[in-house]
Each structure stands twice: as structure tokens, then as C-alpha cells.
Amino acid sequence: MDELEVDVAVVGGGACGAMAALRASADPALVVGVFEKSTREGCNAEISSGSLAAGGTRFQREAGIEDSPELHAREILAASGDLANSEVVHALCAAAPEYVEWLADELDYPMEIAGDLPRAGMSVTRLHTDTGRSGGRPLIQHLRAALEERDNVAFVDEAPAVRLTHTGGVVDGVVVAQNGGELRVHAETVVLALDGFAGNPALMKEHCAHLGDPFYGGVSTSTGDALPWLSEVGAELRHLGACLRSGLVVVGHGTRVSPSLPFFGAVLVDLEGRRFVDEEAQGYSKLAGILQHLPGQRASMVWDDEAHAATSDSEMMRETTRAGGYRTHADERSLAEALGLPEETVRAALQPHPGRRPLRAPYHHAWVTHGVLTTQGGAVIDTVGRVLRPDGTPVRGLRAGGGTAVGLAGPESDGYVSGNGLLSAFGMGWLIGNDLAGR
Ligand SMILES: Cc1cc2nc3c(=O)[nH]c(=O)nc-3n(C[C@H](O)[C@H](O)[C@H](O)COP(=O)(O)OP(=O)(O)OC[C@H]3O[C@@H](n4cnc5c(N)ncnc54)[C@H](O)[C@@H]3O)c2cc1C
Incomplete structure (x- = not known):
């Protein structure tokens, strides 16, 4: 078997892996290898909306938004029912404004605070994205290009990890x-990223059968390869039944409509024309659970030109538009026909909640x-990503x-x-990456 020696072996070259490699390799004494299953198949970060939540950035301050890592952390913890790891949440929220500003200032990525992306569970505007909402x-691609410029990093594509050595x-x-062969990589530290x-039907059936038979909107590479390796070294695994779900998947197309739409008046009605939820108050992950239990497992999202104009400048809505994922109706009557409902029912459903725009x-x-x-x-981890056993000791x-x-x-x-x-x-x-580079 061929052999290779590095200081840090990063498994996966998506969001976490690329960032860990970039930060670790800032120490020129460290040799970093990134082993990526397949950039052709892609990572979830690539198909994501690229919205970065960060509290207390200079972009927010410049826009007059008062926020802080502490408030961000409190809101995440409240949504989790205080069941997420508080120390980890606080550490991540403290890091978020640092790396959002670093992306803009050091890596020249065109970041801004996205005033058009309000979200349930956020008391202030907190999502940052590129200026083109791309x-x-x-x-x-930007992060991987930055990695290519590092002399002490090798990014090895079409090289899936198959097991850990210990x-x-x-x-x-x-x-x-x-x-077609195997490469044994010796490393001081292995980073599982x-x-x-979610892309492994057998594991989804084992751990997430309660989510029913959802559309899968992630990439093919998410096959949970690390789960058996983690179990083998005695790592504690937690919350395997939880997912990032979306209740905004367009039937028959698989694209999504913008979670911002309800903040501009969009309404959701079930097959009988009932408003079944306060649209603004639901995160899209929670909404998915509600839709799962509705007749037909679906609902109609209805919005107008003003809401459309406020939300259409995003890759998500551009994809849905390209896919022909929505129809436009001149009036209540033609909308009612399309929904198969009496016109009065539709008129009643379009009534805004108090204080919302019609x-x-x-x-x-x-x-x-x-x-x-x-x-x-x-895997249960600590604030610098060390993998922990059930007794709290790290797997070295x-x-x-x-x-x-x-x-x-x-x-x-x-x-x-x-x-x-x-x-x-x-x-x-x-x-x-910062910890490995001794920052
Ligand atoms: C449609 C969609 C939209 C989303 N929008 C947002 C958003 O706007 N904001 C947000 O915060 N989150 C969003 N998310 C969630 C976010 O994309 C993920 O949480 C995030 O990408 C996870 O990062 P990661 O580095 O763990 O995984 P990824 O970014 O998926 O990277 C993992 C990498 O590991 C590789 N890999 C897998 N197995 C192996 C192996 N055996 N050996 C080597 N490499 C391997 C994969 O090929 C991949 O490149 C979205 C997700 C989806 C699917």
C-alpha cells in the first residue's frame, strides 16, 4: 500500500474541511492533506444558499443592527430547547463574526448583511451572504482556490477515506x-469533515424513519461514512434523529421557495384552503414536520408581486423560477380554480394576520x-472539535x-x-484549524 505522511489529514473538502485546512495551513510548519470523495459530485455547502449566520459583525453595525454572539447563541439554544451543547454554541457564535469579516477582508469575498433574508427564530437581521445572492x-470555489495557493496543502480529489487507523x-x-488502490495516510491529527x-437511505431508515418519506434535497456524497469509524474508536454519537428539514420544497421540482416570503405577506393554505400555521413564526425545518402530517403532505404557498420583488434576487428563487416551479394567477377566481377551492374560501385564506401586509x-x-x-x-465534540467518548475524554x-x-x-x-x-x-x-495552528 502507498504511504503518505502529513501533520493534519482533513477528510472532506466542503465547508468545514476547506476552512479547517485554510486555518491550519496558516502555520507554515504544518503539512495539511485534504482528501475529498468527489468534487464532481459535490458538497452540501456548494448547493446551500450560502447564508452565514453571525451576530455582532461590522456589516451589522454599519447597517445599524445591534447584535452580539451572546444574543445569537441564546436564540440558537432557545430553539433547541436548551438541548444543544451550550459551550460549543457559544464558541461557534463567537467565531462567526471573526470568519465572516475574515472572508470579506482577507479573502476578498464580497460579503454583506442580507436585509432581505429575515428568518424565524432570529430577533435581528443576522444572515450574511455574497452581494449577488449566488x-x-x-x-x-473561492475557499478551494485559496487552498491551492498554499504550498503546505495538498487537496486530493476522488480520494474517499475508507477507514481510520488507530x-x-x-x-x-x-x-x-x-x-483503484489504497493510500495509507499517517497523520498527527485527522479532521472528520x-x-x-442524509444521502444514505439505510441509515435514514434506521435513525430518521419518523420523518416519513421526505424529498431528499442534499448531495449524493453525504453517506455517513464516518459513523462506523466513530463507533469503532468509542466516540459518543448524539441526536441522530434530527435533521435540517425544509417545508418549502416545491412539489415535482425539488427546488425551494424563499423562507423570506412569509415576512412579505405570503400565506400557506392546506388542500381545504385552511391557514394552518402562522407563516412568519415557523422555521422551515419545523414547517416540514407540520406538512408531513397534512393531507397530501403538501400546502400552497401564495404570494404577490411585492413579495416576489423583495425575494426573487436569490439563487433559490432563481432556480425555482427557471424550473417553472410556480404559476401566476390574475385574480382570486383563477387562483381558486388552480387550487380546486371555492373562491370565498380563497378570499378568506388571503386575509392577513393582524399587522401584516395584505x-x-x-x-x-x-x-x-x-x-x-x-x-x-x-459525534459529540468540544469547543475545538475534539471527538469525545461518553465519559467525556477525547479520542486522541x-x-x-x-x-x-x-x-x-x-x-x-x-x-x-x-x-x-x-x-x-x-x-x-x-x-x-486555529487550534491546530496554535493560534
Ligand atoms: C439545499 C441546501 C441549502 C442549505 N442552505 C444553507 C444555508 O444557506 N445556510 C446554512 O447555514 N446551511 C445551509 N445548508 C446546510 C449546510 O450546507 C451544511 O450544514 C454544511 O454544508 C455542512 O458542511 P460540511 O462541511 O459538514 O459538509 P459538506 O459541505 O457537505 O462537505 C462535506 C464533504 O465531504 C466529502 N466526503 C463525504 N464522504 C467522504 C469520504 N468518505 N472521504 C472524503 N470526503 C468525503 C463530500 O464529498 C463533501 O465534499 C443547506 C443545505 C442544503 C442541502
Whole structure:
């Protein structure tokens, strides 16, 4: 078997892995290898909306928004029912403004605070994104391009890790498949950054059968390869039944409509024309659980031109528009026909909740259902990504972050707040990389 020696072996070159490698390799004394299953198949960060939750950034201050890492952490913990790891949540929220500003200032990525992306569970505007609302793909490409410029980093593509190596309970490397053979990588530290298992039907059936039969909206590479390796070294796994779900998946298309729409008056009605939820108050992960139990497992999202104009400048809405994922109706009558409902029922359903803006014809309408985007369960870690056993001791030589580690939602998918996914991934990549580089 071919052999290779590095200081840090990062498994997975998505959000967490790319960030961990960039930060660790800032120490020129460290040799870092990133082993990526397949950039062709892609990572979830690339197909994500690229919305980064961060509290207390200079972008917020410049926009007059008062926020802080502490408030951000409190809101994540409240949504999780105080069942997420408070120390980890606080560490990630403290890191978030640092790396958002670093992306803009050091890596020249065009970041801004996104005033058009209000979200349930956020008391202030907190999502940051690129100025073109282009989603996660250009951001990941940007990070990988920065990695290419580092002399002490090798990014090895089409090289999936197949197992960890360990001696006496200490992880000392990883074996990767490459060119039909195997490569034994010796490493002081292995960083598991290969996301979760939502793309593995057998594991989803084992741990997430209660989510029904959702549309899967993540990438094919999320097959949970790390779960058996983690169990083998005695790591504690937690919250395997929780997922990042979306109740905004467009039926028949698999694209999504913007979670911002309800903040501009959009309404949700079930097959009988009933408003079944306070649209603004529901996170999209929680909404998925509600839709799962509605007749037909679907609902209609209805919005108007004003709401459309406020939300259409995003990759998510551009994709839905390109896919022909919604229809436009001139008035209540044609909307009612499309929904198969009496016109009076539709008129009643369009009445705004007190204090919200009324919709005005013409109306746009999409059928939405529930989907799973990523899993949220995984390895229990500390504030620098050390993988812990049930007795709280770390597995030496092993770190984990992003979707391979337990997420911030707590045990239920309902606890997921927008931005938690990339916060866990970029944030823990940042904390792990900084720690390895001795910062
Ligand atoms: C449609 C969608 C939209 C989303 N939007 C947002 C958003 O706007 N904001 C937000 O905060 N979160 C969002 N998320 C969640 C977010 O994308 C994920 O939580 C985040 O990408 C997880 O980062 P990661 O580094 O753990 O995994 P990824 O970014 O998926 O990277 C994992 C990498 O590991 C590789 N890999 C897998 N197995 C192996 C192996 N055996 N060996 C080597 N490499 C391997 C994969 O190929 C991949 O490149 C979204 C998710 C989806 C699916």
C-alpha cells in the first residue's frame, strides 16, 4: 500500500474541511492533506444558499443592527430547547463574526448583511451572504482556490477515506481509496469533515424513519461514512434523529421557495384552503414536520408581486423560477380554480394576520412539501472539535466538525435555526484549524 505522511489529514473538502485546512495551513510548519470523495459530485455547502449566520459583525453595525454572539447563541439554544451543547454554541457564535469579516477582508469575498433574508427564530437581521445572492458554490470555489495557493496543502480529489487507523485508542491516520488502490495516510491529527448521512437511505431508515418519506434535497456524497469509524474508536454519537428539514420544497421540482416570503405577506393554505400555521413564526425545518402530517403532505404557498420583488434576487428563487416551479394567477377566481377551492374560501385564506401586509393580485402560487437537506446528529465534540467518548475524554488524534458532528438543533429537527448548518461547518473548521495552528 502507498504511504503518505502529513501533520493534519482533513477528510472532506466542503465547508468545514476547506476552512479547517485554510486555518491550519496558516502555520507554515504544518503539512495539511485534504482528501475529498468527489468534487464532481459535490458538497452540501456548494448547493446551500450560502447564508452565514453571525451576530455582532461590522456589516451589522454599519447597517445599524445591534447584535452580539451572546444574543445569537441564546436564540440558537432557545430553539433547541436548551438541548444543544451550550459551550460549543457559544464558541461557534463567537467565531462567526471573526470568519465572516475574515472572508470579506482577507479573502476578498464580497460579503454583506442580507436585509432581505429575515428568518424565524432570529430577533435581528443576522444572515450574511455574497452581494449577488449566488448561493454557496462560488464561496466554496473561492475557499478551494485559496487552498491551492498554499504550498503546505495538498487537496486530493476522488480520494474517499475508507477507514481510520488507530493504535491503542489513538487515531494516527486514515486510509483513502485512490486510483483503484489504497493510500495509507499517517497523520498527527485527522479532521472528520465529511458531513452526515442524509444521502444514505439505510441509515435514514434506521435513525430518521419518523420523518416519513421526505424529498431528499442534499448531495449524493453525504453517506455517513464516518459513523462506523466513530463507533469503532468509542466516540459518543448524539441526536441522530434530527435533521435540517425544509417545508418549502416545491412539489415535482425539488427546488425551494424563499423562507423570506412569509415576512412579505405570503400565506400557506392546506388542500381545504385552511391557514394552518402562522407563516412568519415557523422555521422551515419545523414547517416540514407540520406538512408531513397534512393531507397530501403538501400546502400552497401564495404570494404577490411585492413579495416576489423583495425575494426573487436569490439563487433559490432563481432556480425555482427557471424550473417553472410556480404559476401566476390574475385574480382570486383563477387562483381558486388552480387550487380546486371555492373562491370565498380563497378570499378568506388571503386575509392577513393582524399587522401584516395584505397580498394584492396578481398572485403567485407554488405547491410545497417537506424534504430533508442534511442530518444534524453526529459525534459529540468540544469547543475545538475534539471527538469525545461518553465519559467525556477525547479520542486522541481525532477532530470532527460540520455535519459529522452533532448539530445545534438539539434532538429534534424543529430546533434547527436558519444558518446553523454553515455555522457548525465554517465555525468548527475555523476553531479546529486555529487550534491546530496554535493560534
Ligand atoms: C439545499 C441546501 C441549502 C442549505 N442552505 C444553507 C444555508 O444557506 N445556510 C446554512 O447555514 N446551511 C445551509 N445548508 C446546510 C449546510 O450546507 C451544511 O450544514 C454544511 O454544508 C455542512 O458542511 P460540511 O462541511 O459538514 O459538509 P459538506 O459541505 O457537505 O462537505 C462535506 C464533504 O465531504 C466529502 N466526503 C463525504 N464522504 C467522504 C469520504 N468518505 N472521504 C472524503 N470526503 C468525503 C463530500 O464529498 C463533501 O465534499 C443547506 C443545505 C442544503 C442541502
